[in-house]
Amino acid sequence: MEVSRRFQDRTEAGEFLAEELRERGIDADLVLAIPRGGLPLGRAVADELEAPLDVIVAKKIGAPGNPEYAIGAVASDGSVWQNEEAILGTRSDEEYFQEQRERKAAEARQKAERYRGGRSEPNLAEKTVVVVDDGVATGSTVRACLAKLRNSDAGRVVLAVPVGPPTSIAELEGWTDEVVCLERPGSFMGVGQFYRNFSQVSDEEAMAYLET
Structure with a gap:
């Protein structure tokens, strides 16, 4: 099956995600990116939605x-x-x-x-939280992150990813209030096939996206 869309890089994917979130009327109070690959997307989403950016780690x-x-x-x-x-x-x-x-x-x-470099963990109470990653395969780490948020006092949790296989995305819909996924291809070998540039993000590069 031919790939329906390939993103230039993670930043472009984040920009497309942000556009979709805005079109759906999702007004985030906080964007949480999953390191490391989620940070470039998280920065683009947070900037577009004018929300603070932090991390959630599993x-x-x-x-x-x-x-x-x-x-x-x-x-x-x-x-x-x-x-x-x-x-x-x-x-x-x-x-x-x-x-x-x-x-x-x-x-x-x-x-x-x-x-976080010494910053405290953000307050999630009653907030609309958007969780961002560069894609979902099996979704194991995403599920643990969502479990953490389910155990918190967050008001609403939205998962936003550019791509993931239909089965994984359908399962994750039961873990959140809403899932925004741009591509759900039936033929899925890995997240990297949907990017022209999917080079590894170093810790230093990822942390730089958190600087405001």
Whole structure:
């Protein structure tokens, strides 16, 4: 299946996202980007919607002996998503999962603190929060981030991504008040195929987008 749209880079994708959000009448109080790839998009969205930009961080929990295979993910506050089907197919048990959950949550907290550079975590009370990333594949880290927001006192949560497979996006709609996804291709190999420039974003580059 031919790709229906390819974005020049993450900034352009963010600009398209911002336009769609504005057309839908979504007035964000806060934009939360998922590092690292979400920051270029988050900056474009935050600027267009005239909202502050911050981060929300989660870490993937990998299977024993196969850290790239996600059996779950955990956010900086410990909010977790478990992939029960993946867990059953691996050698992981509850003890392993909980050990990894604690370790990865600590890593996510450290990353969030480093990105904020001493700033406190933003107040979410009754706010409309837009979560931005450069795309969704399985959506493991996104789910953990959304779990964190579900456990908060945020007023409304919107997930905004340029691209994701239909199944993943449909599942994520149950985790949010609204999902804005520009492309839902039936043929999906990976997020990078929908960008002409999908070069890796360094921590330093990502943190620079948070400077105002």
